Amino acid sequence: MHTTYKTLSALIMSFGMYSNLHAETVSIEMIPEVCLKDLEYTAHLILENDAGIIAKRWTTYPEQIQQIFNQQKEKLQGVKTVVECQKIIRPFMKSIRNGHLGISIHPDAQAAQQQSSDTQVPIEVITENKAERVTTKKLSDSTTLLTILSFDYALYEKIQQVVSSNQDNLLKAPYLIIDLRNNDGGSDQTAEVLYKILGEAKYWNTSPQIYASSTNIDGWEAYKSFLTDEDSLTHLNKTIKKMREQQNQWVSMSSYKESQEVVTSKDILATPQKVVILIDKNCGSSCEQFVLTAQQNPRVVTMGRPTYGALDASNVMEKTSPSKQLQIYYASTYIHRPAGKEIDGVGIPPAIKLPKPQNQAEYSAEIQLAQRYLEQGL
Template identity: 30%
Template sequence: MKSSFFALAALMAAGGQAAAATPGEICVQDLRAIPSFLLENDTGARQHLAQKGQAYFDLALATATTAAAGAADSKACDAILENYVGMWRKGHLHVKPGSAQDVAKPSPAQPAVAGQAAPSKEPSLQVLSETTLLLTLPSFHGRYRTAMATLLDTHQTTLASHSNWILDVRSNGGGSDATYAPLLQWISSGEMLNMGAEWLSTPANIDGQEKVCPLLAPGDQNCAAFSVQAVAQMRTVKPGDYAPQNDGGVISYTRLSPPELHQPARVAVLIDKACASSCEEFLLAARQSFHVKLVGRNSYGALDYSNLRLHALPSGVRQLQYATSRSARLPTLQVDLGGIMPDIYLPPPKDDAARAQEIVRVQRWLEGGSLRPAGI
């Protein structure tokens, strides 16, 4: 697919200096490395090119090149490159400043008010009434996997004695499916269908897979085993081809053994636009239960292309974060187009007080009352 898109990249490469001296030259150097790398290694790039057209990406690259050449500093360049990759895909594709170790750290929670302490991203439990409890799940990052398992294990009696659960995953940006896995046995109806995904096999993707566990979960044997299996699957096909994540195929049916104690009778999962990635994978799993309703607003829509890995851009001061797998749901069930719809829609809250009231309203509804806002 040779065109002006590649011609422009080649022209920049030929005219570039061996050692970029200015922030603008460094920025252009990183920019010109992105499109060809994406088309070879990112699982969504070729599909995006086919959908949006060559002219769209020619213009995007030309516009970004002009902006990059005029970048006054590294921070300005970061914004330009992040905007450029956003022209390819709105989620699961980023340019991050810093080293691979810097990028792998989970983003800290931000305080609601300047000067206040940031809220914790660890899972927490709050008993709301004799029948209803609230599980707040701000993140599914791998570092919270032990905290999730410990919470569920420590509070088994409390969990089993409350028939109504509210799971608050608003603003949960995702992380690892393994983090929420212990929760599924509590809320599932027994069997779960998983469509699975496929790996794109390339040398860069295999290299990224081999490095991911030391970055994200050093010493985690489950992560290491997953990585070894992924690399083995990638090596069963030729470079540039796709391989199923598992030998058994892309569709699987899993039986989940419920805990010995009672499962909740009613589960409401509060969702919003900031629920993304593994948070959305959780929604797809949770909504298969007869006991679960999704309440709130559409999720973000960043799930079709996933398993992000890092690639150092030429400058060495920023990383390209891109997708190495694609969902087997494609093209018939696309999440990225508009996110996952709730079963029951709630309009966006106007402020923090209205956001907090959503929990009160859902509790009232689970306990036999109404979702209607107070005063209406």
């Protein structure tokens, strides 16, 4: 199963749905005047280039959002550090949209601070065991659990390895539970092998459209250096050519508004009788794309709570603020869905809704509930 636009979107979407992965333990000095320039630059940048905003046809910010901007602007006088400035700007951005729009401390700024500090202020490092983010467990002779906490591209090979090795009878079990609760998204490409373990099926997907501002064109042009296969590079060059010819218009990432993807008997690695996908509000971005597609398979049942709601505006670009201390993230593409079918701010509802767990025991019990549903029809 493959479409060119999905491959391209996966590369940019690796930012995931959250906006600040950098630590906030480094105190880089910043005066209010500099922070003000960063705030005003951010507001102008995303109003002119963010695909989610352009899709709303805003030429100025709505009154409620402008009020938040003004409120945050008034708080600038007390700013002394980059972290404090970031905390001033962030509520303004979150008032616009929760996903694929954010601001973080620039990595170069952190590195410079670390090198110049006599006391070597520690930067918090997020260390993760990739193996623990992708796990399997044989629950019974009939059911295997596959838990994936992220679709970060760094996990691509790990997921491939788990599937190819038939870990814990993953490919032979009649019933499969895919636990995507707390999956923070990442890359669509990382999830592609999972379609092959769901049996034969046909899937429809809507192509994202790029807003072809000059800033976004430059961003996609710069991203060519990350592409390694000729097909993707050729397709991206054609897309950029269209963007230059249709500047400040919507340009599709695919030749078709909608495309059908077929997983045939030649493609599949497994044919389970039934699959439960567990979801919750922390499943966002590429996690939601997988859920949105996989639920079209008649073998698949989603269970849990609505997803995060960060999918329509996606394919993140990044820009450095005037101070060069902050990094701004925004969406360069938008999926124009029919009215009432939007995902952003709404999420994807499960077929079987479960109440929010009140503790870890109730959270874990959802797996047993899914198992009973599969094995006993409950």
